[in-house]
Amino acid sequence: MNAQLLKQLCTIVGKKNCSNSLETLHCYSYDSSKQTYLPDVVVLPDSTKQMIAILQLANKHSIPVVARGAGSGTTGGALPVRGGIVVSTSRMNKILEIDNENLIGIVEPGVITGEFQQQLKQHRLMYPPDPASLKFCTMGGNVAECAGGPSAVKYGVTKDSILGLEVVLANGDILNTGTRTEKGVVGYDLTRLFIGSEGTLGIITKIITRLQPLPECKETFLLQSDSLHKTTALVATILQQNIQPCTLEYMDKTATELVSGLLPEKIPETVQAMLIIEIDGNTKQVAAQCDQLQKLVETLPHCVLQRATNDEEIEKIWLARRSISPACFQLSASKTSEDVVVPRSRIPELVSFCEALSKKLDLTILTFGHAGDGNIHVNMMSHDDSPREQQKAMSAKTELFKKVLSMNGTLSGEHGIGLTKSDFIHMELDAVSIRVMQQLKMLFDPKNILNPGKIFPPDSP
Numbered sequence: 001m002n003a004q005l006l007k008q009l010c011t012i013v014g015k016k017n018c019s020n021s022l023e024t025l026h027c028y029s030y031d032s033s034k035q036t037y038l039p040d041v042v043v044l045p046d047s048t049k050q051m052i053a054i055l056q057l058a059n060k061h062s063i064p065v066v067a068r069g070a071g072s073g074t075t076g077g078a079l080p081v082r083g084g085i086v087v088s089t090s091r092m093n094k095i096l097e098i099d100n101e102n103l104i105g106i107v108e109p110g111v112i113t114g115e116f117q118q119q120l121k122q123h124r125l126m127y128p129p130d131p132a133s134l135k136f137c138t139m140g141g142n143v144a145e146c147a148g149g150p151s152a153v154k155y156g157v158t159k160d161s162i163l164g165l166e167v168v169l170a171n172g173d174i175l176n177t178g179t180r181t182e183k184g185v186v187g188y189d190l191t192r193l194f195i196g197s198e199g200t201l202g203i204i205t206k207i208i209t210r211l212q213p214l215p216e217c218k219e220t221f222l223l224q225s226d227s228l229h230k231t232t233a234l235v236a237t238i239l240q241q242n243i244q245p246c247t248l249e250y251m252d253k254t255a256t257e258l259v260s261g262l263l264p265e266k267i268p269e270t271v272q273a274m275l276i277i278e279i280d281g282n283t284k285q286v287a288a289q290c291d292q293l294q295k296l297v298e299t300l301p302h303c304v305l306q307r308a309t310n311d312e313e314i315e316k317i318w319l320a321r322r323s324i325s326p327a328c329f330q331l332s333a334s335k336t337s338e339d340v341v342v343p344r345s346r347i348p349e350l351v352s353f354c355e356a357l358s359k360k361l362d363l364t365i366l367t368f369g370h371a372g373d374g375n376i377h378v379n380m381m382s383h384d385d386s387p388r389e390q391q392k393a394m395s396a397k398t399e400l401f402k403k404v405l406s407m408n409g410t411l412s413g414e415h416g417i418g419l420t421k422s423d424f425i426h427m428e429l430d431a432v433s434i435r436v437m438q439q440l441k442m443l444f445d446p447k448n449i450l451n452p453g454k455i456f457p458p459d460s461p
């Protein structure tokens, strides 16, 4: 990038919020995909006005712009694969409004999701989407990926909690989508178009969220089972019985062993799988549903159900659950992590397939995740980074995707396509779908400056 452009960027955001020092570039060169690409410059705007000026400049000179929240994305979405400008939203981190009467919250994109949720608690409100990364990921990143979490089984994913957005388009125009009302059908639903668009259509600068009253109470259970398959089959049974958990998370034996030290109690050797089940609502409903759950589990000799009795135990359970993904690196530094979704009733089949694949390819494969909505995290651990092991991991990924699609599933429930899955989208989307998506991309970003090299395969037009 030439000195003149750099100077102009520094003028827009202020000298201390614009850097091309090698140290800074490295800090913004990676995300949770563990790949690295150096940008040419990093800028930290603090307002929509600054964002507009950055995009106008970049568009004029056809410079790639990559929005970055916390860089916790697992598919390489925030990586500047073609260099250019990384725009960090870390200074756009204000909660702008909490409207108790209308159950609406408005935030800037750099707000940390967990911090927003903590603030809302003081108003007896909640914003349900709760990715395991909530302590560090941003609201902007969540919207751009349509993040999900354990509570999606009852409350839905990010798209179900967003009413509207302010977006700065590639040419610097501001686009306001959606409404501040529960309903609204004027024109096309552009809000949904931007949710999950992975920073390729525009940069989100304001988010209007739908809030919920904080439930009166919540009960947390840990179910231990000596049968992996019966446990995964139980997921569909629980939901069929009209028990409406707000969490139905599953972890297999390997995942459990990785984090067992964090759990409130020692887990017996015989345990093959666990479920975390939570039920929330008003006191009467919760008591009735807990009763129903306990009666159901009493009929299952392979299961033990324990109710958490205090906040400390609940925190330990969640710490363990949220630590699974990072703890995988104890097994190997080389991890391929997928977030496939299958119909709930077919989770046992998926888990069996992963066991067989693990044996066939001599690859440790562990499964855990949001079983309540069929979204299973399949983590494939290679022995090392050698070409042979990498080839094995690639074969495993391809076979997994084929199997998932043959089961009426989908390649990604919440992590998006980004860079790491762009070579695979044609497995799921037909040529017409890909063409229409690319036409939309062209319409919003004719010079392809916004997060180029993502979602679509590298050789696509």
Ligand SMILES: Cc1cc2nc3c(=O)[nH]c(=O)nc-3n(C[C@H](O)[C@H](O)[C@H](O)COP(=O)(O)OP(=O)(O)OC[C@H]3O[C@@H](n4cnc5c(N)ncnc54)[C@H](O)[C@@H]3O)c2cc1C
Pocket: 031, 032, 066, 067, 068, 069, 070, 071, 072, 073, 074, 076, 077, 078, 089, 109, 130, 131, 132, 133, 136, 137, 138, 139, 140, 141, 142, 143, 144, 145, 146, 147, 148, 149, 150, 198, 199, 200, 202, 203, 204, 205, 322, 325, 326, 414, 415, 451
């Ligand atoms: C330990 C761990 C656990 C995780 N658990 C979950 C989970 O349970 N559920 C889940 O869904 N994900 C999970 N993730 C993945 C990740 O946290 C989510 O994808 C999250 O939404 C990314 O947010 P971020 O702020 O880190 O975004 P980044 O990684 O910085 O960016 C992600 C994408 O969003 C785009 N983007 C960021 N901000 C904007 C903006 N303002 N406008 C437009 N585009 C933007 C980027 O360009 C990029 O394409 C986990 C990750 C880790 C490391």
